[in-house]
Amino acid sequence: MFSRIAARNFSSSAANAYKVSILGAAGGIGQPLSLLLKLNGKVTDLSLYDLKLAKGVAADLSHIPTKSVVHGFTLADDGLSRALQNADVVLIPAGVPRKPGMTRDDLFNTNASIVKGLAEACAENCPSAAICVISNPVNSTVPIVREVLKRKGVFNPQKLFGVTTLDTLRANRFISEIVGSDPAREDVSVVGGHSGVTIVPLISQTQYSDTIPKEKADALIQRIQHGGDEVVKAKDGAGSATLSMAQAGARFAGSVLSGLAGEQDVLEATYIDSPLFKDEGIEFFASRVTLGPQGVKEIHGLGLLSVAEEDMIATAKETLRKNIKKGIDFVKANA
Numbered sequence: 130m131f132s133r134i135a136a137r138n139f140s141s142s143a144a145n146a147y148k149v150s151i152l153g154a155a156g157g158i159g160q161p162l163s164l165l166l167k168l169n170g171k172v173t174d175l176s177l178y179d180l181k182l183a184k185g186v187a188a189d190l191s192h193i194p195t196k197s198v199v200h201g202f203t204l205a206d207d208g209l210s211r212a213l214q215n216a217d218v219v220l221i222p223a224g225v226p227r228k229p230g231m232t233r234d235d236l237f238n239t240n241a242s243i244v245k246g247l248a249e250a251c252a253e254n255c256p257s258a259a260i261c262v263i264s265n266p267v268n269s270t271v272p273i274v275r276e277v278l279k280r281k282g283v284f285n286p287q288k289l290f291g292v293t294t295l296d297t298l299r300a301n302r303f304i305s306e307i308v309g310s311d312p313a314r315e316d317v318s319v320v321g322g323h324s325g326v327t328i329v330p331l332i333s334q335t336q337y338s339d340t341i342p343k344e345k346a347d348a349l350i351q352r353i354q355h356g357g358d359e360v361v362k363a364k365d366g367a368g369s370a371t372l373s374m375a376q377a378g379a380r381f382a383g384s385v386l387s388g389l390a391g392e393q394d395v396l397e398a399t400y401i402d403s404p405l406f407k408d409e410g411i412e413f414f415a416s417r418v419t420l421g422p423q424g425v426k427e428i429h430g431l432g433l434l435s436v437a438e439e440d441m442i443a444t445a446k447e448t449l450r451k452n453i454k455k456g457i458d459f460v461k462a463n464a
């Protein structure tokens with residue numbers, strides 16, 4: 130009884146009282162992500178939206194005795210608008226996942242219009258929310274969201290994020306397997322984007338740069354870049370990473386909420402509208418940022434790179450340039 134009354138009395142955006150909306154909440158990522166956010170003590174309103182099953186997922190999670198109230202919405206009764214109104218943070222894992230043999234870019238044709246439609250709804254219903262895009266291809270879907278928000282006059286570069294946290298988690302796990310460390314204590318910086326060669330782990334900046342032999346370091350980089358393929362292959366046609374992605378998304382959303390709540394030194398790598406390579410025409414880039422009450426507080430540079438890493442960044446930029454243009458062109462063509 131106490132917790133229900135207390136939860137009702139929280140007003141959104143007061144410290145540790147936030148509304149989080151998940152679009153695509155009944156999917157492979159959406160369900161465990163919703164569970165993990167139900168366990169986050171900063172969330173007081175958890176709104177779940179999907180074309181199907183969102184009400185069932187919400188009913189299920191609503192029995193967990195944490196302070197958030199959970200609501201489920203589908204298309205009926207203006208569900209998308211209601212799911213988004215007054216949201217502080219929106220997570221978007223809506224869209225189709227890969228099957229073996231596909232690249233993330235192969236998802237563009239289906240997911241671009243899904244993400245565009247959801248971005249329009251965000252612009253209309255929660256223009257100040259932090260929007261965290263999980264749907265692939267992230268390198269292109271984040272530019273799509275930016276273009277939609279710009280056209281609606283509500284784009285805030287501090288509050289649009291491509292979620293690349295799974296690359297960081299993989300890097301931390303995989304490096305720990307080589308050096309025999311506690312993976313929870315590793316903190317590899319992974320920059321660039323979220324697909325193949327655009328994923329650039331900066332191994333030279335770890336304490337192991339001199340101890341991991343070159344052959345092993347090369348294999349480690351390859352494994353981080355293609356971690357998603359490992360899961361797609363193992364799931365054999367039934368989808369891509371969902372559980373590790375849910376953990377990654379919950380960690381990222383948790384960090385965004387910590388920033389909003391004014392906690393200090395909240396650092397995450399994320400794919401954002403970034404000044405780092407804008408003069409070369411690369412408008413989005415993933416790097417570490419400090420998160421704060423307004424979203425992105427500080428964008429950190431890449432730091433000292435090895436010659437091999439400089440080359441990897443150059444390669445990543447060429448692919449990113451095309452991926453970003455594809456997203457922007459899609460919105461222009463479908464305005």
Ligand SMILES: NC(=O)C1=CN([C@@H]2O[C@H](COP(=O)(O)OP(=O)(O)OC[C@H]3O[C@@H](n4cnc5c(N)ncnc54)[C@H](O)[C@@H]3O)[C@@H](O)[C@H]2O)C=CC1
Binds near residue numbers: 154240262292
């Ligand atoms: N950023 C990252 O690191 C990662 C991204 N992904 C991407 O996340 C996306 C989702 O993956 P899964 O959850 O495995 O797929 P899934 O197919 O299991 O779930 C997707 C959900 O989105 C819903 N959906 C589709 N269109 C929608 C719309 N217009 N509005 C609301 N909901 C809608 C579906 O009903 C379904 O429940 C894929 O694009 C996948 O590639 C996956 C893993 C990692």
Ligand SMILES: O=C([O-])CC(=O)C(=O)O
Binds near residue numbers: 226233265358
């Ligand atoms: O590989 C995929 O298609 C899903 C994804 O983005 C990942 O697991 O990193």
